[in-house]
Amino acid sequence: MNAIRTEKLTKYYGNVRGIIDVCLSxxxxxxxxxxxxxxxGKSTTIRTLLGLIYPTSGQAEILGKDIRKQKHEILCDIGYLPSETVFYSGMSVGDIITLSAKLREKDCREEAAKLCRRFDLDTSKKIDELSLGNRKKVGIVCAMQHKPKLYIMDEPTSGLDPLMQHEFYDVLKERNEEGATVFLSSHILSEIQQYCKYATFIRNGKILKSEKIENLGHTEMKNITLKGIRALPSSKHIRNIKTEHDTVRFLYSGSTRELLTLLQQLQPQDLTISEPSLEEIFLHFYTEEEL
Amino acid sequence: MIMTIWALELKRGRNALLIWAASISLMIALCIVVYPEISAQMNDVSKLFSDMGGFSAAFGLDRIQFGEFIGFFSVECGNILGLGGTVFASLLGISMLSKEEKEKTAEFLLTHPISRKRIVAEKLCALFTQILILNAVVITVTATAVFIIQEQAPIDTLALLFLSHIIMQLEIASITFGISAFLRHGGQGIGLGTTITLYFFNIIANLTEQTAFLKYITPFHYTDGGNIIADKTLHWEYIAIGVLFAVIAVFAAFWKYHKKDIF
Structure with missing residues (x-):
């Protein structure tokens, strides 16, 4: 069964495009x-799935249930972490976590305590005193304490320090191994590459591609800047060449051995190798017509 | 989920309720306590107002006997509770639904398995509960103050006065609650504006026959102390129209909140 399935899901805010004909599986x-x-259109898709906003047209199902007709049942099985975690002012962390459990009519005290320990969260602190990262942790506990079947996480690691990001993904992996589905939105490519088995690309409100991570092949692609060079030899692995004075930037998608050989030939004064931007990845995968 | 949102709203509104209840009660208690000292001069005040014609009529003062405690109470305390209570009710009502989006807590609340209808229903209950608590405090303080000064006050007339004010506050709270469903960013000005407009409608309605139809629109008319004391009853025809406005507003709130996009 599909955990999430959308069919031509479209949302316009008046005349403004939200998402267009999104087919997601x-x-x-x-x-x-x-x-x-x-x-x-990542957040618009997620907000539509959760019933916060209504689609202009199209269909969507979560865990086999219609998002319009069976919203209550769907929300029982979802743990949602918004990109911006905002809670009721004046309440303590413990109050918020308890409130979330009460709204689900579940006793989650044991699981909440475990999660708070793992995320090093002080439940006695007031929400207003918390940093962005700590508020995010409260959101994570609220989304996970009832052990849902489907985790929908919108930009989950923004504000979390690297140690907590690691812990967060550890918990998510554990839940995934226990059978839960994880649907995670991000604009950080490395995050998706490292943890996800599948990825769906969205741009300008339209789905570009949905693929297994290992099939995407972009892991070999690098953004390379060479100083002291004015021209490059032609190669099928080199594209998007930009020359400025004595500096050349290009995308390289060949093997490391070939790259080292190329560099030996060119003898640059300086060299920078970095992860390509999302835009560059998109351009790598799709022709302008497809975009 | 036994009224979780209702309890949450009461908790969130606790401080504001405490301040409003204390302020209104204190002002009413002060008025009552000073009455024995100024009661002797009050007959002259009655005569003064009765000689002022249209101006007195506009404020409903032409038929009030200030020499009697109930007359004094209906004007002085009526104004404090009338304005204070309705401003409290309108500010509370106008923010009840819209504050979730304004304070960005809507995403947290609405991604839990609770229907929007339930949210509206529990918030409406919380709104009415807070208004009833405010009035319970005011009535208790009034009773205590009246007992202290040992004035004779007709209980049935006092009860009718308080009942009319409670109905008016519930009506204004319902109307602003209905408006609240259409807003995303608070709207305290709209809430306050609604109350002040309805207050002035009552003054204008008392001025001439041409504007008398406004009596059917403003709830301040059915709380008029002069009428209640003289007739010893409430004017249910005006109240019925007010209740109709309130019911329409509440239905509008359910309808709009159910279908709106929440950001």
Whole structure:
């Protein structure tokens, strides 16, 4: 069964494009990344799935249930972490976590305590005193304490320090291994590459591609800047060449051995190798017509 | 989920309720306590107002006997509770639904398995509960103050006065609650504006026959102390129209909140 399935899901805010004809399929048990630049339509898709906003047209099902007709049942099985975690002012961390459990009519005290320990969260602190990262941790506990079947996480690691990011993904992996589905939106490619088995790319409100991470092949692609060079030899692995004075930037998708040989030939004064931007990845995968 | 949102709203509104209840009660208690000292001069005040014609009529003062405690109470305390209570009710009502989006807590609340209808229903209950608590405090303080000064006050007339004010506050709270469902960013000005407009409608309605139809629109008319004391009953025809406005507003709130996009 599909954990998430959408069919031509479209949302317009008046005349403004939200998402257009989004067809998305996430199987149960998948660890699925949803990737796209800011404003691509990731949050609109998620908000539509959760029933916060209503689709202009199209259909969507979560865990086999219609998002319009069976919203209550769907929300019982979902743990949602918004990109911006905001809670009621004046309440303590413990109050918020308890409130979330009460709203679900569940006793989650044991699981909440475990999660708070893992995320080093002080439940006696007031929400207003918390940093962005600590508020995010409260959101994570609220989303996970009832052990849902489907985790929908919108930009989950923004604000978390690297140690907590690691812990967060550890917990998610554990839940995924126990059978839960994870649907995670991000604009950070490395995050998706590292943890997800599948990825769906979205841009300008439209789905570009949905693929197994290992099939995407972009892991070999690098953004390379060479100083002291004015021209490059032609190669099928080199594209997007930009020359400025004595500096050349290009995308390289060949093997490391070939790259080292190339560099030996060119003898640059300086060299920078970095991860390509999302835009560059998109351009790598799709022709302008497809975009 | 036994009224979780209702309890949450009461907790969130606790401080504001405490301050409003204390302020209104204190002002009413002060008025009552000073009455024995100024009661002797009050007959002259009654005569003064009765000689002022249309101006007195506009404020409903032409038929009030200030020499009697109930007359004094209906004007002085009526104004404090009338304005204070309705401003409290309108500010509370106008923010009840819209504050979730304004304070960005809507995403947290609405991604839990609770229907929007339930959210509206529990918030409406919380709104009415807070208004009833405010009035319970005011009535208790009034009773205590009246007992202290040992004035004779007709209980049935006092009860009718308080009942009319409670109905008015519930009506204004319902109307602003209905408006709240259409807003995303607070709207305290709209809430306050609604109350002040309805207050002035009552003054204008008392001025001439041409504007008398406004009596059917403003709830301040059915709380008029002069009428209640003279007739020893409430004017249910005006109240019925007010209740109709309130019911329409509440239905509008359910309808709009159910179908709106929440950001």
């Amino acid at each position: 996430v199987n149960e048990g998948e660890f699925h990344g949803f990737i796209g630049p800011n404003g691509a």
